[in-house]
Amino acid sequence: MLQFQKYMGLLHFVTLCLCLLSVFESCIAINQHVGRIYPGFQASHSEWTDKNGLFLSSNNSAFAFGFYTALDVELFLLVVIHMGSSKVVWTANRGLLVKNFDKFVFEENGNVFLEIGDGVVWSTNTTGEKVGSVELQDSGNLVLLAKNRSILWQSFSHPTDTLLPGQVFREGMSLKSFPNRNNLSHYLEFKPDDMVLYAGFETPQLYWSITTDGRKSNNNVTSSVHSVSLVSNSWNFYNQEGLLLWQFVFSDYNGTSALWAAILGSDGSISFYNLQKGKSVAPEATKIPENSCGVPENCDPYHVCYFDNWCQCPPLLSSEFNCKPQTVSTCNSSKSSAKLLYVGEKLTYFALGFVKPLLKSNLNACQEACLTSCSCLVLFFERTSGRCFLFDQIGNLQRSAEGSPGYISYMKVSGVRNGGPSPASREERKHVIAIVIIVIATISVILGLIYMGFWCHCKKKGLLEYSRDNLEEDNFLNSLSGAPVRFSYSDLSLATKNFTTKIGAGGFGSVYLGVLPDGTRLAVKKLEAIGQGKKEFRAEVTIIGSIHHVHLVKLRGFCAEGSHRLLVYEYMGKGSLDKWIFKNNEGSHLLDWDTRFNIALGTAKGLAYLHEECEVKIVHCDIKPENVLLDDNFTAKVSDFGLAKLMNREQSLVHTTLRGTRGYLAPEWITKYAISEKSDVYSYGMVLLEIIGGRKNYHPEYSLEKAYLPWYASKMLEEGKLKEIFDSELEIDENDERVSAAIKVALWCIQDDMHLRPPMTKVVQMLEGIWAVPSPPISSQTSSHSKFFKWSSGETTSSGPIDYYSELAMSDVRLSGPR
Incomplete structure (x- = not known):
């Protein structure tokens, strides 16, 4: 019995220990x-x-x-x-x-x-x-x-959407708000010398800048801002040496117990919170922007915001659309399918202070510009200055300040309205239509008889100058829907002072400087080899006339009068890229690395648009520095689609006759393989190398090792000597990620095998740092390379490497001159 009691006691003890151990582990x-x-x-x-x-x-x-x-x-x-x-x-x-x-x-x-x-x-x-x-x-x-x-x-x-004390907000960093009720996010971005807020529309729209906010403690400082941080009750702005430039004070309370946070809210404003107040914390009265109506969507889109939080729908939008208009884009439809609806006057819009006007003219020209631009949905016109602004998306509107005339606004809507007219108005309309048809038919018959008589008269006297091809071409141009402005030959003769100032020459004619009566400068291309030029003329009018992109040269108009064929382009003040990167061009100034990189990125975006975003795929066929033009701000724009090759979306390859310029031609041109947009990628890679190196891709005056730039760049990359590839006069930071990225992208673009070349959209992403750039195949210019890396899983390898460069590097003779 005693033993049994001892045994039970031991059992209870072990059980207790196990329970305590279990509780201890649970606590841990x-x-x-x-x-x-x-x-x-x-x-x-x-x-x-x-x-x-x-x-x-x-x-x-x-x-x-x-x-x-x-x-x-x-x-x-x-x-x-x-x-x-x-x-x-x-x-x-x-x-x-x-x-x-x-x-x-x-x-x-x-x-x-x-x-x-x-x-x-x-x-x-x-x-x-x-x-x-x-x-x-x-x-x-x-x-x-x-x-x-x-x-x-x-x-x-x-950071995400919040900044805390001790957190340094530097150039290149950004905050992103949570999306609002319309799925719109807002961004705070630290840009060089400025900090801005913008709405994340498809085309971002700025609505605040620290440089224009008058609440800073010192508005006379001109030094560059390098960093920002929260200190006590203020936002402090410092220069590169860490010296305080100015403060933005957001609260009267500067106690040491406060823990301040700056939060970018889903409404687009930056509010300041003292987190030490606990769950009852509320934002300070001071916020950014100062006016609630200054954010993109304080009210619903198209409403007018006033008195900070009052929202009202414009009367016409309210009566016809219940303030939810079905805006229409004419990108995939004809211009006639849309009309402009009057929104109101004495209005303003948050983004107007941060963008340049599209043009300065009259209201009719502004309306025509909006109807012509497929991306325009809303226009703002200022009568006093003639400034015209176009937007592809819009938030809430604002009432203009007291004493300010403000802007008049129109919105593009469908030309077809829901709900029909009354029976009486339908009868009236039938009568009007019948009368119009009779009048038009009568006038047409009279004009037809007059034309026939005149035609017979001219034929008898031998004055009929046009061939059947010329007449067909005129009919073709007259039938173009939404074509650019058609100028008369006399207007262009007057604008160019009878074609006296020649600014360029190309394979199909010369280019002259023209000035319109309103002071607008133009580049007028006069096609001289008309036998060949008609093909290019039709191509450029139909293709370029329908394309609008910030990195593509815009066709402003054309002339088709008699035997005269002229194309009218926007004037590019800085000329072509080759004048700025090749040292043998006298009088040219050295472009810094940032400018060169932006030119390369802009050119890539223009090509990506041609390849991926146009209704039909467009292969340029002649990418070279002479066909990259620069405006007064050194913004790059791709020019000259006269030799462009159109491809259906289903087509990936096409056979065509040899085009382009020696030194920039992809191997498939020489070997008579089918070409694709990857041929443009190759040419772009050569141009990118020349932008980096500040020299031609082949230069016989250099040593044998340096003469052919692609081979030399590949070798220097392999050895880690990136600085040897760059223009010797450039000051570059080898720690700048764009340096190695640009070189690697260029070498990927000039691979022999077209399937190894990245698409231009991927090139843009790699240059912008969105997509990491893998190392290109080693010595790809002199030996076969890996077939395993593909930019698309649907691509297959080519039949084998091509011994092309030995022939290519021997000459830089142009097969078609700059145009």
């Missing part, structure tokens, strides 16, 4: 980590439900890091949150929410990431680094530290 499981976590840590929302998904807190317990429940209780954000106010101050995965069992992972190999299913939605991209810990600092900064305590990554360098 639910306790938050304080200050830091270490490699090997993993967490999901399901594991931290008792702590509301938060698994890491700062040492002062002011901030926590973990999962935050979204509107849908089954979806979660990974956030840093201020505990006292419940304000989220940083978000990792705002674009793609995760589920209950998706994990936050801190790997032993140094990478920190948030998984979603089998993929990754966010990562620090620090694989291979010698990491020590992830720390949530008392300031709210989430920091990944190396073993030597240096910072590898921090949330303060990747």
Whole structure:
């Protein structure tokens, strides 16, 4: 019996120990980590439900890091949150929410990431680094530290919509708001010498700039702003040396206990909060912009905002559309399918102070410009100055300030209206139509008889000058829908002073400077080799006339009068690119690296538009520096589509006759392979190398090693000597990511195998830093290269490498001159 009691006592003791151990482990499981976590840590929302998904807190317990429940209780954000106010101050995965069992992972190999299913939605991209810990600092900064305590990554360098004290906001950084009710996001961006707010429309629209805000403590400072940070109750602006330039004071309270945050809200305004006030925190009265009506959508689109928060729909829009007009684009329909609806007068719009007018003329010209531009949906016209502004999207309008005449506005709507007229008006209309038809028929018969008589008279006297081809061409041009302005020959003779100032020459004629009566300068191309020029003439009028893009030269008009064929282009003040990058051009100034890079990027965007965004795919066929023109601001515009090859969307290759310029021709031209837009990509790559090197792609005066630029660039890239590739007179920072990106992109573009060349849309993304640039095949210009890397999984490899460069590099003779 005694033994049995001892046995039962021992059993009770073991049971008690096990229970205590179980309770102890449970306590450990639910306790938050304080200050830091270490490699090997993993967490999901399901594991931290008792702590509301938060698994890491700062040492002062002011901030926590973990999962935050979204509107849908089954979806979660990974956030840093201020505990006292419940304000989220940083978000990792705002674009793609995760589920209950998706994990936050801190790997032993140094990478920190948030998984979603089998993929990754966010990562620090620090694989291979010698990491020590992830720390949530008392300031709210989430920091990944190396073993030597240096910072590898921090949330303060990747803000979302909030800035905190101690967080430095530098050039190139931006905030993005959560989308508003119309799915529009707003952005705060630090640009060179300025900080701006803009609406994320398809074409971004600025609505505030620190340089124009008069609430700064010092409006006379001219030094450049390098960084911004929150200090006490003000936003401080510093120069590159860290000296204070001015302050933007947003609160009268400057107590040391305050914890201020600047938050870009979904309404587009920046508000300032003292987070120490807890869950009852409210924004300060001072905000950016100062006027609530100054944000893009304080009211619904098309409403007029006044008295800060009053919204009213213009009467005509209210009566006809219930203030929800069905705006119409004429990009895929005829101009006649749209009309302009009067919106109102004495109006203004938030973006007008940040854009240049399209033109200065009269109201009729402004209306015609909107109807002609397929992207225009709303116009604003200022009667006092004649300034005309066009927009493709619009937010709320504003009433103009007292004493200001403001703007008159029209909106493009469908020309076909719902609901028919009354029976009486229908009868009236029938009578009017019948009368009009009779009058037109009578006039047509009379004009026809007069024309026949005149034609017979001219034929008898031998004065009929046109051949059947000329008449067909005139009929063709007269029938063009939405064609550019048709000038008379006498008007252009007057504008060019009888063609006296010659500014260029090309394969089909000469180019002259022209000036219209209103002072507008034009470039007038006079086609002289008319036997060949008619084909180019039709191509340029039909193709360029229908294309509008900031990086493509705009065709303003044409003349088809008798045997005269002329094309009228916008005037490009700085001429062609070759005059600015080749040292043998006397009088040319050195273009800095930023200007060259912007020219290369603009040219790429123009080509990408031709290849991907036009109704028909357009292959330029003759990309070279002479066909890249520069306006007064050195904005690059691709010119000369006279030799362009049109392709259906279904076509990827086409056979055609040899065109282009030696030195820029892709191998498939010489080998008589079918061509595609990838032929333009090759030519662009050569131009990009010349922009970088400031020399022709082949120059016999250099040493044998340097003579052929593509081979030399590939060799220098392989050896890591990037500076040797660049124009020796350029000052470049080898740490600038654009330097290596531009060289790599150029070498990818000039691959022998067309399938290895990236599409121009991908070129744009790589140059803008949106898409990482992989290293091109080593020595691709002199030996065969890898066939495994493809820009599209649907492409196949070519039949084999082509020994083309040995012939190409021997000459730079042009097969078609600059036009």
